[in-house]
Amino acid sequence: MTRYIIQRLLAAIPVLLGVSITVFIILHLVPGDIAYALAGPNATQEELAEVRRVWGLDQPIYLQYFTWLTRALRGDLGRSALQHDPVFTMIMDRFPNTFLLAIASLSISSIVGIFAGVISATRQYSLWDRLMMLLALFGNSMPSFWLGLVLIMIFALWLRVFPSGGMTDVRGAGGLLDLLHHLILPAVTLGTVSMAIVARLVRSTMLEVLRQDYIRTAKAKGLVDRVVVYRHALRNALLPVITVIGLQTGFLMGGAIIVETIFSWPGLGQMMYRAISSRDTPVVMGGVLLLATVFVFVNLVVDICYAFLDPRIKYSN
Amino acid sequence: MASSSAIIQQLQRGQRRHHGLAYEAWRMLRRDRVAVGGACVVLIVATLVILAPIIAPYDPVAIIDSSNRLAPIGSPGHPLGTDFLGRDVLSRILWGGRVSLPTGIFPVLLAGLVGTSLGLTAGFFSVRLDNIIMRVLDVIFAFPSLLLAIAIVSALGPGLFNALLAITIVQIPQYARLVRSSVLSLKEQEYVIAARAMGASSLRTVLLHVLPNTLAPILVYGTLETGRTVIFAAGLSFLGLGVEPPTPEWGAMLAEGRSVLSLAPHIATVPGLAIFVVTLSLNLLGDGLRDALDPRLRQA
Numbered sequence: 001m002t003r004y005i006i007q008r009l010l011a012a013i014p015v016l017l018g019v020s021i022t023v024f025i026i027l028h029l030v031p032g033d034i035a036y037a038l039a040g041p042n043a044t045q046e047e048l049a050e051v052r053r054v055w056g057l058d059q060p061i062y063l064q065y066f067t068w069l070t071r072a073l074r075g076d077l078g079r080s081a082l083q084h085d086p087v088f089t090m091i092m093d094r095f096p097n098t099f100l101l102a103i104a105s106l107s108i109s110s111i112v113g114i115f116a117g118v119i120s121a122t123r124q125y126s127l128w129d130r131l132m133m134l135l136a137l138f139g140n141s142m143p144s145f146w147l148g149l150v151l152i153m154i155f156a157l158w159l160r161v162f163p164s165g166g167m168t169d170v171r172g173a174g175g176l177l178d179l180l181h182h183l184i185l186p187a188v189t190l191g192t193v194s195m196a197i198v199a200r201l202v203r204s205t206m207l208e209v210l211r212q213d214y215i216r217t218a219k220a221k222g223l224v225d226r227v228v229v230y231r232h233a234l235r236n237a238l239l240p241v242i243t244v245i246g247l248q249t250g251f252l253m254g255g256a257i258i259v260e261t262i263f264s265w266p267g268l269g270q271m272m273y274r275a276i277s278s279r280d281t282p283v284v285m286g287g288v289l290l291l292a293t294v295f296v297f298v299n300l301v302v303d304i305c306y307a308f309l310d311p312r313i314k315y316s317n
Numbered sequence: 318m319a320s321s322s323a324i325i326q327q328l329q330r331g332q333r334r335h336h337g338l339a340y341e342a343w344r345m346l347r348r349d350r351v352a353v354g355g356a357c358v359v360l361i362v363a364t365l366v367i368l369a370p371i372i373a374p375y376d377p378v379a380i381i382d383s384s385n386r387l388a389p390i391g392s393p394g395h396p397l398g399t400d401f402l403g404r405d406v407l408s409r410i411l412w413g414g415r416v417s418l419p420t421g422i423f424p425v426l427l428a429g430l431v432g433t434s435l436g437l438t439a440g441f442f443s444v445r446l447d448n449i450i451m452r453v454l455d456v457i458f459a460f461p462s463l464l465l466a467i468a469i470v471s472a473l474g475p476g477l478f479n480a481l482l483a484i485t486i487v488q489i490p491q492y493a494r495l496v497r498s499s500v501l502s503l504k505e506q507e508y509v510i511a512a513r514a515m516g517a518s519s520l521r522t523v524l525l526h527v528l529p530n531t532l533a534p535i536l537v538y539g540t541l542e543t544g545r546t547v548i549f550a551a552g553l554s555f556l557g558l559g560v561e562p563p564t565p566e567w568g569a570m571l572a573e574g575r576s577v578l579s580l581a582p583h584i585a586t587v588p589g590l591a592i593f594v595v596t597l598s599l600n601l602l603g604d605g606l607r608d609a610l611d612p613r614l615r616q617a
Contacts, residue, residue, distance in 0.1 A: 018456030022465075029472040137604075141597035143548045145555045145571060146589030153582050254463025258552055262575070276471050277557055288468040292460045299459075 004307050012300050016293060020072065023289045024065050030281060037281040040081030054078075077286035082278055087286035091268060095290075097167060098267035101260070102252045104183050105191030110245055113195040114238070117202025121210060121237075122229055132199060139196030144255050148189040148262040155185060165264035186263040190255050194248040201244055205237040212236075239310050246302030253291045342533075345609040352605020358598035362591075366414030375405040377412035378563040387581040398583050400573065406587055413565035413588065416477065418595070420559070420566075421547030424484040429539050431485070432492025433531070439493065440500030441523050451497065454490035462487040463552065470558040480559045484549055488542065495538055499531040533610040540606055544599035551592050567592050 030037040039051040052058055055078070056067035071077075077087035116136065120129040156164035162185050168178045209215065210233055218228045260269030268287055275283035346352055365372065374394070375381050380403050385392075388399040397406040439450040457465065469483035470476075503509060504527065512522050551568025553559045560566040562573075567588040574585025 014452070015455060015459050018452070019459050022456055022460070023468065026468050026472045029469070031474065137597065137600060141544060141593055141600050143551060143568075143571075143589060143592050143596070145552060145568070146585070146592065149571070149575060149578060149585045149589065153578060153586075157579050157582075250461035251463075254461040254467075257463070257467065258555065261556070272467070273556060276467065279471070281472070284468065284471045288460075288464055291464055295461050296459050 001307065005304055008300055008303050012296055015296055019292045019296060020069055020289065021065070023285055023292070024068055026288075027068075027281070027285050028061075037279075038078060038081060040280070043081075072289065077289070078282040080275075080283050081280045083280075087282050090271060090283065091286055091290055094266060094268045094271050097265060098253075098256050098260070098269060101183065101186055101190065101256060101265055101267060102249065104187035105189075105252060106194070106245065106249065108187055109191035109194035109198055109248065112191075113198025114202050114234075114241065116195075116199040118206060118229065118234060120199070120203040121206030122225075124207065129203075133203065136196040136199040139192045140200070142192060144189055144193065145258045145262060147192055148186070148259055151185050151189055152262070165262070167265055186259050186265050189262070190252055190259045193255070194245070194251060197244060197248065198241060201241055202237060205240055206233060209233045209237045239306065242306055242309065243302060246299055249298045250295045253295060342609040346605055349605040349608065352602050352609075355598040355601030355605065358594065359602065362414065362595055362598075363418060366411055366418055369408075369411035369415055373405075373408040373411045375408040377404065377409045377565045379404065381405055387577060387584070389581065390583045390587075397587055398581065400570075400584050401577050401581070406570075406584065409565040409570060410567070410587060410591055413567045413570055414591065416560055416564065417547060417551060417567040417592070420477070420481060420484070420550035421543050421595070421599075424481055424488060424550070425539050425543045425546050427485045428488035429492050429535060432489045433496045433528075433535060435489065436493040436496025437500055437523055437528060437531075440497040441504055441519065441527060447497075450493070454493050457487065458490040458494075460487070463549065466549070466553060467556065467558065470553060475558045475561065477560050477564075480550060480553045484546060484553070488546070491542075492535065492538070495534055496531050499534060500527055503527050503530055537603060537607040537610055540599060541603035544596035544603065547592055547596055547599070551588075 027037075028034060035048045035051045035055075035057055036043065038055060039047045043051070056064050059067065075088045077091070079086055080090060083090075116132045120132040123129050151162075152164045155162040163182050164185075165182075167182050168174050172178065174181070210229075215228060215233055218232045219225075223232075256267060257269035257272050259265065260267045261273040264270065268291065272284055272287040274280075275287070381399070383403045385395075385399055386401055386403045388395050388403075390396070390398045392398055395405050395407065397410065400406055400409070435450050435454065439447040460468075465487045466480075466483040469486065470479045473479040473482070509522060509526050512526050513519075517525075550559060551566070551571070554566050554568030555572045557569075557572070560569055562569065570588040571585050571592075574581070574583075574588070578585055
């Protein structure tokens, strides 16, 4: 198992290097003088000269890359072209909020998706099955930016049961409950597509597992249905689902930009939206680099978890 | 021992079944009422947006009556109301579809073409080439796709062409992976080995014997992906990275409606509904195609 983990960790290194090269190339796609993009449209000649010196823009391109990579590894992603704050500090200030939103939506999508998938599979072709799969189909076809606005309209503007946006501090007057109150609508919006995907996948894998011989044996032994479904079938059906849930984190990170913007959630996504609107290139690229790195690590963790859960994988390696 | 006529009959049966696969898939698809419904809705929407210059009641960018802003659905002369500048929402939806639908279709076609070529090359030719192509694509695949597209468009500058380019780039690895995995198993099939043994060139073998057998999964994936791409492209426009105002586009219209959500909810909901209906219909068609083209499901 240790060997497998080391193998996976080593395999992630070239991917991470590739990710950094891609971000660096994209950074250089900016038309015109890149120093302007990094220093901002209103930069003075001194500021431009400083940016050229710091980023090594007068050096050959491969040296520029190594300068940039070395600085990035030290947590120096440059300064915001508009606010002049260090990009890394800006990212780290907002990352916990995005992490909270991502965890909440991942939990909602996994729990509800798995539960809906199990109900559908155990009652195949029933009214429940059809209803669940219809909802999953709707969820899969719904743009999150539209769903978010519809939820705001219904629950914030008409029914007034949830706030239309913002986030409160858990140490504030409202405490955890107030934070959760603000979290529900953005988390549901962000998690709906993943929920639909998980539900459909759990249904199909469960249907496959429920036809296996060992399930028949478990039933023949006289085990009650609930034990057979949850302890025998679901455990095996969940294996491919874990990979998909891991992949969904990438979707959540992209989606967070849209959902945080709609709900004024003070996370990385909202920061990136503002940076995109004001063409603050260092902030956009810093955010992209960090989120892509997190995505690579999440997939790494999923791969390792997968090997823990399915012994066949570690033996095959 | 089987007689020669029995062998010929067997071969003919085999051939008939081979030809019958596409026919049977088509027959199954036609019988799938939900998939046919999805296809019909897509066709109807496509026809409406193609006919937009003829059927749209107003110019989509012209401010018809600045005193008649935010008119609700069902207003006289404006069945879907007017927006915050007094422009007719129905006309903008019809014209907006002329941007939103192609932005869902063209990146899928282009990424499908490039991805399929790369997948065929990686899977069929040398291992070295395979390694180079797939490692480069792995890096693109390592990015969350919306994030990578945002990075590309924000570097190149907002605009429809750059958005289309970014969406195409982020989709290429998925097709290449799909095709490569099919090719790796297909190239060990006896009929491919036989073709090569008979002296067929690599290009001929790939184009005539391997490619046709990879088309079914690409077709299914491409159909499902078109729906997702409509949402993806609208998402970029929603973030201000797609079309520039005042050009009507569903995602951009939705973003415009956000600021007046409490006063005129229809401005944001109508374009969202259009995206939802098109994506849902494409998903239904894609599911139907998958059921029709996947022999395992058909047997079940």
